[in-house]
Amino acid sequence: MIDRLRQQLAAADLPDRLRQLAAGAPAAAPVSLALDLGKLNTDWLHLLPAKAPFWYRARPQRGEFRLAIGHALQVSSSGGNRFAALDNAFSGLCNNWRHAAGEPPPLAFAGFAFDAANQNPLPNALLAVPAILLENLAGHCRAVLTVPAGRIAQAIDEWRQLLAQPTRRSNARLLPAAPQALTQRAWTARVNAALRDIAGGRVDKLVLSRSRHVEAAGPFSPALILGQLAEQQPDSLLYAHGQGELCFLGATPERLVRLDNGLAEADALAGTAWSGSLSLAEQKNQHEQSLVVQAVVDALAPLCAAPPQASPAAEHPAGHLTHLRSRISGRVAPGTTLFDLVRALHPTPAVGGYPSAVAQDWLAAHGEQRSGWYSGGFGILTAAGDGEFSVALRCALLHGRQAELQAGAGIVAGSDPQQELAETEAKLGTLLAALGPAGELDRNGTRD
Numbered sequence: 042m043i044d045r046l047r048q049q050l051a052a053a054d055l056p057d058r059l060r061q062l063a064a065g066a067p068a069a070a071p072v073s074l075a076l077d078l079g080k081l082n083t084d085w086l087h088l089l090p091a092k093a094p095f096w097y098r099a100r101p102q103r104g105e106f107r108l109a110i111g112h113a114l115q116v117s118s119s120g121g122n123r124f125a126a127l128d129n130a131f132s133g134l135c136n137n138w139r140h141a142a143g144e145p146p147p148l149a150f151a152g153f154a155f156d157a158a159n160q161n162p163l164p165n166a167l168l169a170v171p172a173i174l175l176e177n178l179a180g181h182c183r184a185v186l187t188v189p190a191g192r193i194a195q196a197i198d199e200w201r202q203l204l205a206q207p208t209r210r211s212n213a214r215l216l217p218a219a220p221q222a223l224t225q226r227a228w229t230a231r232v233n234a235a236l237r238d239i240a241g242g243r244v245d246k247l248v249l250s251r252s253r254h255v256e257a258a259g260p261f262s263p264a265l266i267l268g269q270l271a272e273q274q275p276d277s278l279l280y281a282h283g284q285g286e287l288c289f290l291g292a293t294p295e296r297l298v299r300l301d302n303g304l305a306e307a308d309a310l311a312g313t314a315w316s317g318s319l320s321l322a323e324q325k326n327q328h329e330q331s332l333v334v335q336a337v338v339d340a341l342a343p344l345c346a347a348p349p350q351a352s353p354a355a356e357h358p359a360g361h362l363t364h365l366r367s368r369i370s371g372r373v374a375p376g377t378t379l380f381d382l383v384r385a386l387h388p389t390p391a392v393g394g395y396p397s398a399v400a401q402d403w404l405a406a407h408g409e410q411r412s413g414w415y416s417g418g419f420g421i422l423t424a425a426g427d428g429e430f431s432v433a434l435r436c437a438l439l440h441g442r443q444a445e446l447q448a449g450a451g452i453v454a455g456s457d458p459q460q461e462l463a464e465t466e467a468k469l470g471t472l473l474a475a476l477g478p479a480g481e482l483d484r485n486g487t488r489d
Contacts, residue, residue: 042081043088043204046184049076050197059193062139068191070137071114071170073147073424078175078182084271085175086264089283090206096150096171097263097281097290098421101271104179107421109150109171111203113187119165120157127151127168128380131422134170138424139190146424147185148174152282152289152433155388155416162287162438163413168422173203213259213442215477221253225462231407232450232458239454244403246332247394250411250449251465255476261439263288269475274360278431280419289413291436292471294359294366295391297418298382299429305341305349305373305382308432309334310357311391311451312365315467318460321356321365325455330354330365332453333390336397337369340385345371359435360471379428383418391451392416392432413438415447437472446472 049055055074063072085108089095096109114134118126131149140147153166174185188196228251235247263281270279270292281290296308311333312326319325334351341349349371357366373382393416394400411417413436420430438445448468450461 042078042083042182045078046076047201047204049184050200055197056193059188059196062141063190063193066139066190067137068189069114070139070190071134071147071187072190072193073138073140073185073187075141075144075147076184076186078184080180081177081182082180083177083182084268085177086268088175088204089264090203092285093203093206094169095281095283096169097267097279097283098150098419099267099271099279101275101279104177106177107148108175109148109169109173110175111172111199112169113172113189115167115169117164117167119160123153123157123166124380124384127166128378131168131380132378135424135426140424147187148424148428149422150282150420151422151430152414152419153387153417154414155392155411159411161412162440163282163284163289167282173200211262211265213257213261216256216258218253218255224251228465229458229462232452232456232461234407235403235452236454236456236458238403239452244399245395245453246329246390247400247403247452248390248392248416248449249404249452249461250409250416250447251469252412253446253469253473255444255446255473257442257444257476260286260441261288261444261476263290263439266290266437266439266475270472273475274471277359277435280431280433282414282419286439286441288439289433289436290439291433292360293419293431293434293436294357294362294364295432295434297389297420297430297432298379298386300373300379300382301427303373304370305345305377306368306370307337307341307382307386309337309351309354309367309369309389309391310364313450313464313467314363315361315464318463318467321363325453326365328455329451329453330367332395334367334369336390336395337386340389341369341371341382344373344377344381344385346374347372362467362471378426379420379422379430383420383430387418388416389432392434392449394451411447412445416449435468435471437476444476
């Protein structure tokens with residue numbers, strides 16, 4: 042597959058095709074050319090670069106795999122207007138984006154942190170148009186090459202260099218973990234403080250996060266971790282963004298919002314069950330789910346032409362965990378963008394609490410800290426303005442031999458601190474099980 046792409050990069054007519062697409066475009070306008078790569082069942086993980094920035098997004102159960110390598114264009118923002126800033130920048134790119142008529146529109150990738158002020162260690166909110174996008178949709182593969190119109194002369198050499206960076210293919214063994222008793226007691230104390238304020242009527246729900254730091258004898262391999270997550274959770278959405286030794290990755294069961302030709306769809310996902318836990322039918326889980334459903338409906342309503350509709354709650358699997366999920370949908374008012382929807386919905390009660398503003402104040406006052414983009418968002422956007430963001434859950438932040446795993450639990454009236462602690466342990470176990478050694482990847486992205 043990669044040899045086929047290199048052959049097409051060497052085609053004599055490629056520079057002329059790029060110049061024709063770019064004719065009359067501003068120097069900063071993105072120019073995208075799609076190349077058909079034929080049929081192959083690949084997850085692209087064998088091509089994750091060692092140094093270049095990359096984005097990965099896959100739904101294994103649907104046969105959908107995307108790997109983006111390098112940045113043709115990028116924009117970052119932070120603060121209370123971060124979504125509006127990305128929205129304006131992306132709108133400007135789309136107005137001038139050149140690509141062949143009749144083809145599916147090219148994509149941009151984006152991610153953002155839970156807190157609008159968090160800049161550590163990733164940009165708070167980042168949107169990037171990849172230099173190379175590799176897609177496998179139900180076995181049909183293509184590459185989308187993008188370059189600013191003013192850099193066409195250098196583009197082919199730059200694409201070749203991006204494809205020449207090898208990925209590391211083996212995970213080192215995990216070192217013994219530090220004792221967790223002290224951090225568990227501290228987290229339980231925060232749960233008790235949350236329950237006191239919930240009982241006092243100050244807030245209805247609070248989502249408290251935990252982190253666990255692990256270390257390996259050698260650098261972690263994002264490719265193998267993502268491969269193991271695909272095997273463990275084929276029905277989840279896998280995601281990753283890497284910059285050198287730093288990589289943020291995970292497998293999430295929750296969509297934040299999708300916009301497709303004017304139809305918005307969002308998840309209301311809350312309540313968690315696993316072997317030996319409370320049933321999803323228990324009052325605690327049902328109450329937690331009802332809060333999220335109502336909040337999502339209320340957030341979408343001002344942006345919709347008619348009241349949004351929520352489906353009945355159903356069980357939704359995510360590896361060894363199961364959640365309650367309702368789908369909320371509505372036709373948006375003219376002029377509504379995907380970032381308008383993100384701004385209205387984030388943070389949902391599933392990751393922050395309810396009511397949202399009160400919950401955010403409580404979390405800030407009690408020292409809630411979330412690294413990277415955990416419980417923020419990870420998404421794709423088309424040049425036509427559609428796209429989808431998922432909530433960045435069940436994640437790990439990798440830096441060489443170090444990994445920080447993060448998970449949270451929703452605290453409502455009736456929550457049991459020990460049961461909530463067990464829920465976070467079950468969620469952290471999702472990533473922990475994927476961090477250890479695994480088989481090598483062959484050159485087509487399948488396992489030995």
